[in-house]
Amino acid sequence: MTDIEDSETDESSCGCKLGRVADKYDLSGLDNDLIAYWTGDADEQLSTRQLATYVNQQILSAALANADIPPREGEIENTYRLLTDDDVSSGTRVQTRNELQRDGVPVEQVESDFVSHQTVYNHLTKCLETELEKPSDEEQLERSREKLAALQNRTEAVTSDTIARLDRKDLIDIGEFNVTVSVTVTCEECLQEYTVRELLDERSCNCQSQS
Template sequence: MAETPDPTRSKVGRLIEEYEMTDVGQELEDRWLGRGRESQSLRSLADWFNRNILDERLKAAGEDPLDGEVANLYRLLSQEDVTAGMRVDAEATLEHHGIDPEELRSEFVSHQAIHTYLTDFRGASKERTPADRIESVRTTVQRLQSRLVAVAENNLDQLRNAGELSLGEFTVILDLQVLCEDCGESYSVTELLDRGGCECESVASE
């Protein structure tokens, strides 16, 4: 019989042990497989796990978070649609409690880390659902977008530093749109995935 891998070799497993969250590993597995509840996506599990980490850090700092406080603070720290001012305020709240925001962020895990922990270190598995496939497409596109932006920024910066391009402080903005030629609507890839499609189906049903 193959020996079960040591969970602490994974980031998720190390954090579970470090914060003595003894039941979290089993709950992650149950939530993913839908045991006694609706199955959750890996991304939602990563958010759930990260909120647990934040809660543990606040309690270690002597705080007793109110209902909803941890979830709101995590949202301000992690979501892209949060304004810079709101994120700075959230970071100031952490610093007031003696928590380094960057150190905390380094402990947050990705949905890929959750998947690795569940499959490689707990031996859990399930059939890929449409939601899983959509999540995979989302991750792939976002990774490619980030890479393209980084390549463009790096090359422009090199040209500017070499005196071959006149350019002040800059930000590369990539606007990737999907245009449906049947209904004429266009969406960002993320928006299209979130809404589950374009207007074709609703037009066809009228």
């Protein structure tokens, strides 16, 4: 009998599916992680949909470990995408499932253990009695600044990597270069342009201020 099967007989921390699955796959500390990510006590705040993906990837990781398959970097995320993403072809999904099955992973059981975002929400609010406090206006603005800045930095990094790769392949010819991404917001009424940070700092455009 496998470790996962052994753990099925253990008493669950709660009666919901997520609690049973956490016990089954020995996902210790999962409840604390879910609370921290949902409430924003962690470095980032995740929605229940994102948390469902997080839980399911933990399940998949535990199943691979139980089959003595050491996951490579990024493999869990990619394998989960191949199993669940609507954009993945049925042929690719079947191939992925067959490969996992051949490696000793009980794919059908693992997939049936995946949880939905509603299950995560119910577990957080009912089992863990966690409430999501509404952030203040300033907190919402600051989170928006950080999110948009991260997206801008990501765009700069991807663009820089792409240009460098094309240059190495001699598909383009460029010397030393820098990539700068600038996003502006234009009010169609007063035609005033703002950077995103300026608009979030000002919290209104000229015509709104004047009115």
